[in-house]
Amino acid sequence: MDWDALWLTLRLGVVTVAILIPLAMIVGRWLALTHIRGKGLLEATLALPLVLPPTVVGFYLLVAFGSGSWFGQTYQKLFGHALVFTFEGLVVASVIVNIPFAVQPVQRAFESIPPDLRDAAATCGMSWWRMIRKIELPLAWPGILTGLVLTFAHTLGEFGVVLMVGGSIPGETKTVAIAIYDRVQAFDDVGAGRMALLLLAISLVTIALSYIFTQRLGRRYA
Amino acid sequence: MREPDAQPFGLSVALRQDAPIPLDVDLSVAPGELMALVGPSGSGKTTTLRAIAGLYRPLHGRIACNGSVWFDSTAGSFVPARQRRIGLVFQSYALFPHLTAIENVMEALGDLPADQRRDHARTLLERMHLHDMDDRKPAQMSGGQQQRVSVARALARRPDVLLLDEPFSAVDRVTRRRLRRELAEIRRDLPMPVILVTHDLDDVTRLADRVCVMDRGAILQRGTLDDVMRQPANAKVAELLDLLPDEA
Structure with a gap:
């Protein structure tokens, strides 16, 4: 069992969720309420990681993070090292790849709040911030939780993009998914099987918990 | 004109x-x-x-x-x-579905000191002939009862x-x-x-x-x-x- 890889994978999942979910709440709510022209194109762009092969996404991120790009050079100047093949690079890639998994459920959740409720909150004299805290967030919470769980579970299993952007550096970028691949390449089916089983169990528990919480929330508001 | x-x-x-x-x-x-x-x-x-x-x-x-x-x-x-x-009673009632009847009314009493809101909201619900309904969620009430909560909430603003x-x-x-x-x-x-x-x-x-x-x-x-x-x-x-x- 590669415990380093497991620890790194869990860390990557938690950091990705911590960065992406607040952003998804802002972007998802804005998309739910806005009527700007080009909204469809914007939504399609955000959904791209769902349909693009991970190697394609990984390739573009590799190019964007590399020393040949403006972004890569700026990052290197600011932090003294390149973004590719580092944990930070993995986090940025993971956040980008998971955008649709986080934004879409959150957006749907905010869309499902009847506009009358926002109007009622305003006529009740509630401030914008109080309306968000007392009305919108409790009602959108099941969707936010779904986004959180999908992002976390997807991060655990991400393979192609991680391999392209992070390589397979033990303790730095080698996640469980890559460790399993390495074990299989080394004909260690038992080691691969153990890690695969653990990943399966963690994913199953995460998804099951989200279903239970969502059902419980659904009952509470019914 | x-x-x-x-x-x-x-x-x-x-x-x-x-x-x-x-x-x-x-x-x-x-x-x-x-x-x-x-x-x-x-x-x-x-x-x-x-x-x-x-x-x-x-x-x-x-x-x-x-x-x-x-x-x-x-x-x-x-x-x-x-x-x-403004006291606005919506066609759809627009009650907050996750809050109880009394909490719905209390949300419109934000300008009162916190310790007075519950009593005031209860008085308004009773005025609308809603007795023992304080802790019910909108989904647990009939259409007419929801409508009364909605009116109580509108009146809670002490509207002009x-x-x-x-x-x-x-x-x-x-x-x-x-x-x-x-x-x-x-x-x-x-x-x-x-x-x-x-x-x-x-x-x-x-x-x-x-x-x-x-x-x-x-x-x-x-x-x-x-x-x-x-x-x-x-x-x-x-x-x-x-x-x-x-x-x-």
Whole structure:
């Protein structure tokens, strides 16, 4: 069992969720309420990681993070090292790849709040911030939780993009998914099987918990 | 034509715009008076109500209530909904589904000290004949009960104006009759301008002091229901009030 890889994978999942979910709440709510022209194109762009092969996404991120790009050079100047093949690079890639998994459920959740409720909150004299805290967030919470769980579970299993952007550096970028691949390449089916089983169990528990919480929330508001 | 400063008390509304929703509305409602807005779907009744509530900002016009100006396009002033003292009863009730009846009412009492809100909300619920309903969620109540919570929440704002958007459209006849009686009680106790949007002439007959017949954003005729029924200004008003004889 590669415990380093497991620890790194869990860390990557938690950091990705911590960065992406607040952003998804802002972007998802804005998309739910806005009527700007080009909204469809914007939504399609955000959904791209769902349909693009991970190697394609990984390739573009590799190019964007590399020393040949403006972004890569700026990052290197600011932090003294390149973004590719580092944990930070993995986090940025993971956040980008998971955008649709986080934004879409959150957006749907905010869309499902009847506009009358926002109007009622305003006529009740509630401030914008109080309306968000007392009305919108409790009602959108099941969707936010779904986004959180999908992002976390997807991060655990991400393979192609991680391999392209992070390589397979033990303790730095080698996640469980890559460790399993390495074990299989080394004909260690038992080691691969153990890690695969653990990943399966963690994913199953995460998804099951989200279903239970969502059902419980659904009952509470019914 | 405009009468914004004519009266220091009551509500005066003048709205003008050609698009996106055409509006040409001039009306004033005195304290204690109930004005009914009637007209077909898309006639601008609800838009007018939303403009008064501050939920919609028309291009031109002026809205003043009890001496304070809520909207004046010439001066560029617009008081947002949360700062207007408005009691709005939505057609859909718009109760917060995750909050109990009493919590729904308490949300409109934000200007009271926290320790007084619960008692005050309970008093309002009891006034609406909702006893032992404090801890029920909207989904656990009947349509009529939800409607009463909605009215209690509207009154909790201690509103300068009470706005009712087709409040009886989704309840049965018996409940409708009870709600009408309760509305009459509220009007007796709280003399504020009331605007009722409805397409039910029965509501108008039983509740309204005056009626405004609207179509395509404009007021076609206003007056007491008797006057309007006896002398409809044109064929359109007669048609909208169903005064034309059935075609054979």
